[in-house]
Amino acid sequence: MRLGFRPTSFSLKYRDQRSSIGMCLTETLDEMVSTGTLSPELAYQVLVQFDKSMTEALETQVKSKVSVKGHLHTYRFCDNVWTFILQDAVFKSEDRLEQVKRVKIVACDSKLLTQ
Amino acid sequence: MATNVSAVYIHVVDDVISKVREEFVNYGAGESVLNELQALWEMKMMQCGAISDVERSSLRKNAAPITPVHDLNVPYEGPAEEYETPTAEMLFPPTPLQTPIQTPLPGTADTAMYNIPTGASDYAPSPISDIRNSIDLKAGRPSPYMQPPSPWMSQRPLGVDVNVAYVEGREEAGDSSHQSMTQDFFVNSTGKRKRDDYASRLNSGGYVPQQDGSGDVTVEFSLPQNAVTQGQKSSIRDGQGTANFKFYFDKDAKPTPVIPQHDGIHDDYDDIFQFQGVSSEDYNTPGDHVEIRAATPSVGTPKPGKNEAAEDDEPSLNEDDDDDELDDLDQEEDEPNTQHLVLALFDKVTRTKSRWKCTLKDGIMHLNNRDILFNKATGEFEF
Numbered sequence: 001m002r003l004g005f006r007p008t009s010f011s012l013k014y015r016d017q018r019s020s021i022g023m024c025l026t027e028t029l030d031e032m033v034s035t036g037t038l039s040p041e042l043a044y045q046v047l048v049q050f051d052k053s054m055t056e057a058l059e060t061q062v063k064s065k066v067s068v069k070g071h072l073h074t075y076r077f078c079d080n081v082w083t084f085i086l087q088d089a090v091f092k093s094e095d096r097l098e099q100v101k102r103v104k105i106v107a108c109d110s111k112l113l114t115q
Numbered sequence: 116m117a118t119n120v121s122a123v124y125i126h127v128v129d130d131v132i133s134k135v136r137e138e139f140v141n142y143g144a145g146e147s148v149l150n151e152l153q154a155l156w157e158m159k160m161m162q163c164g165a166i167s168d169v170e171r172s173s174l175r176k177n178a179a180p181i182t183p184v185h186d187l188n189v190p191y192e193g194p195a196e197e198y199e200t201p202t203a204e205m206l207f208p209p210t211p212l213q214t215p216i217q218t219p220l221p222g223t224a225d226t227a228m229y230n231i232p233t234g235a236s237d238y239a240p241s242p243i244s245d246i247r248n249s250i251d252l253k254a255g256r257p258s259p260y261m262q263p264p265s266p267w268m269s270q271r272p273l274g275v276d277v278n279v280a281y282v283e284g285r286e287e288a289g290d291s292s293h294q295s296m297t298q299d300f301f302v303n304s305t306g307k308r309k310r311d312d313y314a315s316r317l318n319s320g321g322y323v324p325q326q327d328g329s330g331d332v333t334v335e336f337s338l339p340q341n342a343v344t345q346g347q348k349s350s351i352r353d354g355q356g357t358a359n360f361k362f363y364f365d366k367d368a369k370p371t372p373v374i375p376q377h378d379g380i381h382d383d384y385d386d387i388f389q390f391q392g393v394s395s396e397d398y399n400t401p402g403d404h405v406e407i408r409a410a411t412p413s414v415g416t417p418k419p420g421k422n423e424a425a426e427d428d429e430p431s432l433n434e435d436d437d438d439d440e441l442d443d444l445d446q447e448e449d450e451p452n453t454q455h456l457v458l459a460l461f462d463k464v465t466r467t468k469s470r471w472k473c474t475l476k477d478g479i480m481h482l483n484n485r486d487i488l489f490n491k492a493t494g495e496f497e498f
Contacts, residue, residue, distance in 0.1 A: 019479040020486050021124045021127060021128075023163075024156055024160045024163065027159055028159060029152075031155065032148075032151065032155070037151065038144065038148060038152070039144070041142070042135075042138060042139065042144055045135055046135050046138075049131050049138075050127070052134075053130040053131045053134065054127050057123050057127045057130070058123075058488060058490070059477055061122070061123045061126060062123060062489060063490050064487075064488065064489050064490055065493075066478075066480070066492040067492065067493050067494070068457075068492060068493070068495070068496075069495050069496070071496065071497055072496035072497060072498040075471065082461050082464055084471075084473075084494070086496060091482060091487070093487065098480075098482045098483060098487070100455040100482055100483065103455040103456065104454070104456050104457070105459070105475075105494070106456070106457070106459075107457075107460060107464075107475050107478075108460050108461070109460070109461060110461060110476060110477075
């Protein structure tokens with residue numbers, strides 16, 4: 001069961017809710033709303049706050065840099081959102097190297113994100 | 116890095132919980148609801164491996180009152196391999212309700228156990244408990260009425276065999292009634308070259324056994340000069356499918372110009388081919404059929420019929436030609452567990468010829484079932 005509301009900002013829609021932490025929160029809120037423990041309004045407030053906290057944490061708590069290389073299979077720019085589908089992509093960070101056969105990158109315009 | 120992600124996530128959870136507390140109070144929702152929210156959220160993250168057990172163990176105390184709720188969800192959350200480090204307390208909370216009802220051992224089955232849920236008295240056991248007891252009896256101890264099981268068990272496969280034999284018998288009867296069918300069968304099973312080899316050797320021996328182990332078929336040839344070709348297939352010799360096929364084959368009698376089609380699809384085409392009048396209806400649309408028959412009533416009918424039959428076969432062979440690898444990958448993308456995803460903000464995306472460069476920031480990568488956070492990312496892609 002999904003909540004009736006739709007996130008308003010790009011970050012809500014595209015980033016945080018698709019991450020593990022965001023999906024777990026959404027699931028939790030869905031459950032609590034469907035059982036009547038939580039009102040939908042309050043659940044929405046939690047999501048909004050989560051979006052703020054997550055964005056802030058990514059800016060202040062995370063310092064790592066990553067480089068991505070790969071074959072660009074598909075690119076798309078729609079509604080100020082870039083979507084890249086890479087094949088045989090290699091992600092390098094300071095201490096780790098991840099290889100995936102296929103990955104989707106969804107990026108919203110950082111300038112459009114108002115907080 | 117993983118610890119870093121855990122730390123950030125826990126920081127975010129704490130931050131969110133502390134900042135919405137005021138809202139909760141204003142809305143009249145109690146502190147307990149907030150605690151439940153936090154506990155559920157963390158539990159889910161732990162289950163999907165987003166945060167590690169150790170770092171949130173201190174927070175687990177808050178979750179204790181509600182753990183039963185989470186535990187009911189355990190089987191549905193996240194991939195099974197992510198459950199590597201749940202605490203025993205989490206998996207088996209000390210709640211009486213969570214204790215699984217143990218299946219009693221066959222010998223120690225207690226009727227009272229089954230009466231509890233139905234609320235029936237000891238003196239008048241409910242139908243349900245009766246059934247359960249009888250089931251238990253049957254499953255556990257071999258009662259006198261369970262003596263037949265072995266005949267029963269062995270009877271079932273036999274019954275299947277009888278069916279198979281019956282079907283084959285019918286085919287045999289059909290085969291033997293048509294000479295050409297016998298020849299077709301022979302050509303198909305041995306092949307033309309082999310037949311010639313055997314034919315030359317058979318002049319002396321007349322019997323060539325072929326027993327290579329799988330579906331052994333013994334083919335027997337005798338070559339009477341003027342005998343009418345007749346086919347006869349002996350019955351199945353044993354249960355392993357070994358069979359004798361005896362062909363009394365007139366060498367001089369050339370096969371009728373019927374090409375057998377035993378490729379698995381429309382195998383009975385040969386039969387139909389011979390009875391052209393009826394057969395073509397199966398492969399033609401009614402309209403076509405009428406036209407063809409009107410134009411070439413007797414001789415021409417089979418040919419168009421055959422062509423159309425071949426055309427009918429084509430789509431079934433090639434129908435998933437357009438399913439290439441990428442389509443499969445697209446479908447795979449719908450499954451959240453196998454998905455690799457990067458969610459971020461972009462600062463700049465540029466392209467020079469087929470070379471793309473982009474700078475991303477504040478992103479979350481979900482690769483190989485793991486979250487990785489980054490502050491900045493640069494991408495170089497070749498299109």
